[in-house]
Amino acid sequence: MAFHRIPVTLTINGQKIVRDVEPRTLLVHFLRDELNLTGTHVGCDTSQCGACTILLDNQAVKSCTVLAVQADGSDILTVEGLEQEYLHPVQEAFREKHGLQCGFCTPGAIMLGAYLVNHNEPLTEEGIREQLDGLLCRCTGYENIVRSIQRAYEIMNERQNVQSQTAKGVG
Ligand code: FES
Ligand code: FES
Incomplete structure (x- = not known):
């Protein structure tokens, strides 16, 4: 069954991203599957392992616990965006x-x-x-x-x- 898609706008690693996502899509899957940011790992999908931790509005959050649509408007940092001029x-x-x-x-x-x-x-x-x-x-x-x-x-x-x-x- 196809779900209708909802537009979301996020800033990810300093870049503005606009996409249509299914309401059921977890943020971790959105990052990995839609944006190819596969540095964020999926270890369990059930909020146990922490491998999917990212910074969402400067808070450490397990990205398998958040729907992509819930993150609409937020500022996200993944491991790919951590290094600036030097390694963090x-x-x-x-x-x-x-x-x-x-x-x-x-x-x-x-x-x-x-x-x-x-x-x-x-x-x-x-x-x-x-x-x-x-x-x-x-x-x-x-x-x-x-x-x-x-x-x-x-x-x-x-x-x-x-x-x-x-x-x-x-x-
Ligand atoms: S994938 Fe294990 S806590 Fe998110
Ligand atoms: S699970 Fe292998 S380094 Fe942590």
Whole structure:
């Protein structure tokens, strides 16, 4: 049975996107199947694994829990849009601290880490582990994911210090 399609307008990774979507389409499927943004993974479709985590209006959201039509008008960042001039501190830290093995959960882990690093004062190890509660990783035992997020806070801080020194004309 064909569903009628509804127009949606979103900003995805800085680009305005206008599409007609079926009302039943999950945001994660819209990103992957309609826009070919396959960096966002589907691990379960039932809000268990966190592999589909993206930033929706700057909040970390499991994109299998949202219909594409519900995201109409929103600003979305996926893992493809995270790198700007340089790797995001979380990407750099995952590379440095070996925060991944098979990579299946990694887009979700990185987007959750980006949310934490962008929005919070550095969390304790316990705080990071609490935030990782909604992410299932079958490989790493979470140790290197936690270390990576801790390191990402440091990298963010180092970059901010360099920027402020440069703004003051030091160095
Ligand atoms: S695919 Fe969304 S939580 Fe698993
Ligand atoms: S790195 Fe394999 S599931 Fe997390």
